[in-house]
Amino acid sequence: MTGRLDPRESWSAIDRCSIGKALDVLRNRSTFLLMREAFYGTTRFEDFAERVGLSDPVTAARLRELVDEGLLEREDYREPGKRTRQRYRLTEKGSDLLPTLVALMQWGDRWENDGGGVELRHQGCGAKVGVELRCADGHALDAGDMELAARRRRRAGP
Amino acid sequence: MTGRLDPRESWSAIDRCSIGKALDVLRNRSTFLLMREAFYGTTRFEDFAERVGLSDPVTAARLRELVDEGLLEREDYREPGKRTRQRYRLTEKGSDLLPTLVALMQWGDRWENDGGGVELRHQGCGAKVGVELRCADGHALDAGDMELAARRRRRAGP
DNA sequence: CGGCATCCTTAGGGATACTG
DNA sequence: CAGTATCCCTAAGGATGCCG
Numbered sequence: 150m151t152g153r154l155d156p157r158e159s160w161s162a163i164d165r166c167s168i169g170k171a172l173d174v175l176r177n178r179s180t181f182l183l184m185r186e187a188f189y190g191t192t193r194f195e196d197f198a199e200r201v202g203l204s205d206p207v208t209a210a211r212l213r214e215l216v217d218e219g220l221l222e223r224e225d226y227r228e229p230g231k232r233t234r235q236r237y238r239l240t241e242k243g244s245d246l247l248p249t250l251v252a253l254m255q256w257g258d259r260w261e262n263d264g265g266g267v268e269l270r271h272q273g274c275g276a277k278v279g280v281e282l283r284c285a286d287g288h289a290l291d292a293g294d295m296e297l298a299a300r301r302r303r304r305a306g307p
Numbered sequence: 308m309t310g311r312l313d314p315r316e317s318w319s320a321i322d323r324c325s326i327g328k329a330l331d332v333l334r335n336r337s338t339f340l341l342m343r344e345a346f347y348g349t350t351r352f353e354d355f356a357e358r359v360g361l362s363d364p365v366t367a368a369r370l371r372e373l374v375d376e377g378l379l380e381r382e383d384y385r386e387p388g389k390r391t392r393q394r395y396r397l398t399e400k401g402s403d404l405l406p407t408l409v410a411l412m413q414w415g416d417r418w419e420n421d422g423g424g425v426e427l428r429h430q431g432c433g434a435k436v437g438v439e440l441r442c443a444d445g446h447a448l449d450a451g452d453m454e455l456a457a458r459r460r461r462r463a464g465p
Numbered sequence: 466c467g468g469c470a471t472c473c474t475t476a477g478g479g480a481t482a483c484t485g
Numbered sequence: 486c487a488g489t490a491t492c493c494c495t496a497a498g499g500a501t502g503c504c505g
Contacts, residue, residue: 171418193487277442294430362500473499
């Protein structure tokens with residue numbers, strides 16, 4: 150990345166950077182891991198707790214935060230002949246975190262993993278799924294091809 | 308994501324998921340934010356502390372962890388006529404986190420930000436940079452187009 | 466300038482026991 | 486099954502002051 154903020158632009162702009170805002174929601178490790186589980190298809194409380202390896206109180210607290218933030222939604226459901234159960238499902242806001250989790254998985258695969266774990270594949274084609282940096286005009290790009298800029302405002306009013 | 312792990316595959320495979328491994332390194336918010344700063348071009352201790360908004364002891368501890376983990380490297384340098392200084396630079400391992408940070412920024416832009424902050428643009432073309440899910444064969448894809456699979460081992464020995 | 470030592474507060478998380 | 490209440494421990498982080 151070659152660009153810098155124009156020095157006249159206050160660095161305080163960076164305090165309002167979306168990465169910081171995102172991290173205010175994805176505060177800690179267990180939050181990320183619960184979201185990972187949701188993508189893996191987990192819906193029930195006990196499964197979240199067991200698969201992520203969290204105690205019940207922590208699981209309850211984090212899931213509630215995720216529901217409050219709108220990344221998961223809780224709903225009651227009932228299978229015929231059984232009693233009512235609850236499940237947690239990804240909202241659109243939660244689902245939209247998939248690229249972030251895939252990016253993290255990809256980095257971990259390359260730099261931290263000894264070859265265990267799971268992976269994502271394109272259905273049918275079967276090729277491994279990853280993320281790519283790409284600009285809105287569709288060009289693939291490397292870190293060196295981009296610059297940091299203050300957000301362009303929509304045309305200012307009169 | 309429609310697929311699930313075959314129930315015969317132990318969920319313990321997920322304990323070794325690369326996302327978890329990645330989060331063992333990117334343990335907390337300040338670690339992410341220091342990496343963000345490194346991408347923004349920050350190299351000096353005081354700038355890291357000030358721009359991320361961390362106290363000196365915390366800045367020192369996190370930067371040391373990042374150096375120990377190999378995401379940053381510390382080097383002495385000297386401008387002509389001035390005394391020796393230190394700076395922190397991204398390693399290849401650190402640079403490889405860019406897609407993760409861009410994905411986070413993109414999510415934050417869409418769901419948490421009120422329109423402030425900064426953004427990344429493709430140099431020349433000027434279009435905004437983001438991440439895309441794409442399989443190794445080059446197909447762009449949505450969440451529904453992928454399945455979760457146990458990692459394929461390279462051909463097992465005899 | 467680029468830290469480290471010390472002390473203190475808060476947030477994250479486990480264990481256990483209990484409830485609807 | 487899906488939690489809550491309580492208690493306790495550790496990790497994260499700020500404030501202040503000192504050092505090469």
